[in-house]
Amino acid sequence: MTKVFSALAVSVDGYITGPHPSPEQPLGAGGGRLFDWYGDGNTPSQLFPGFRLWPASARVFDAVAGRVGAVVAGRKTYDDSGGWGGGGPHPAAPLFVLSHRPPPAPPVSSADQNFIATGIADAITAAQAAAAGKDVALMGSGVVTAALQAGLLDEVVLHQVPVLLGGGVPFFRDLAGPVSLTVLEVVPAPGVTHLRFAVGR
Numbered sequence: 214m215t216k217v218f219s220a221l222a223v224s225v226d227g228y229i230t231g232p233h234p235s236p237e238q239p240l241g242a243g244g245g246r247l248f249d250w251y252g253d254g255n256t257p258s259q260l261f262p263g264f265r266l267w268p269a270s271a272r273v274f275d276a277v278a279g280r281v282g283a284v285v286a287g288r289k290t291y292d293d294s295g296g297w298g299g300g301g302p303h304p305a306a307p308l309f310v311l312s313h314r315p316p317p318a319p320p321v322s323s324a325d326q327n328f329i330a331t332g333i334a335d336a337i338t339a340a341q342a343a344a345a346g347k348d349v350a351l352m353g354s355g356v357v358t359a360a361l362q363a364g365l366l367d368e369v370v371l372h373q374v375p376v377l378l379g380g381g382v383p384f385f386r387d388l389a390g391p392v393s394l395t396v397l398e399v400v401p402a403p404g405v406t407h408l409r410f411a412v413g414r
Contacts, residue, residue, distance in 0.1 A: 220370035282347025290353035
């Protein structure tokens with residue numbers, strides 16, 4: 214069965230960017246520290262050319278990336294990332310952007326990017342249909358929180374980096390109440406600890 218999950222790098226104080234992210238500074242002030250582990254190792258990723266991770270991180274990263282059949286992202290994440298140049302954050306997965314604003318001009322290729330205006334459930338349903346039996350990955354704090362509150366999020370993966378950013382975009386926005394998580398995996402690695410949780414219903 215197709216699962217819905219989010220796998221994001223996060224600071225110890227809970228931020229997925231530094232302060233003031235923008236198209237000119239997508240990761241915010243100091244947010245690049247969250248991704249040092251992508252390139253400071255000695256083991257190339259099998260799925261993302263140019264990524265060199267330490268062996269434990271390479272195993273976790275490639276296992277997670279290999280699950281992805283489609284991606285759902287929020288519009289701010291899309292805009293701050295420059296629309297991924299007309300593609301998406303994953304080289305082999307179509308992108309679905311949850312947005313109440315029209316797509317940017319000129320129109321992007323519908324094969325690579327799809328804009329959904331009717332809510333998180335419709336975005337995830339469309340992504341599941343395109344995922345060819347693989348899982349759907351979520352990007353962006355608003356999208357992750359909306360899926361969680363709608364009971365549509367199955368797993369959360371935190372690539373926790375030992376840094377305090379002091380501000381930025383939180384992994385989760387305001388939640389209506391506590392959410393129970395079950396620990397599935399904890400993998401320490403140089404510069405990052407990989408944490409995988411099942412979301413309680």
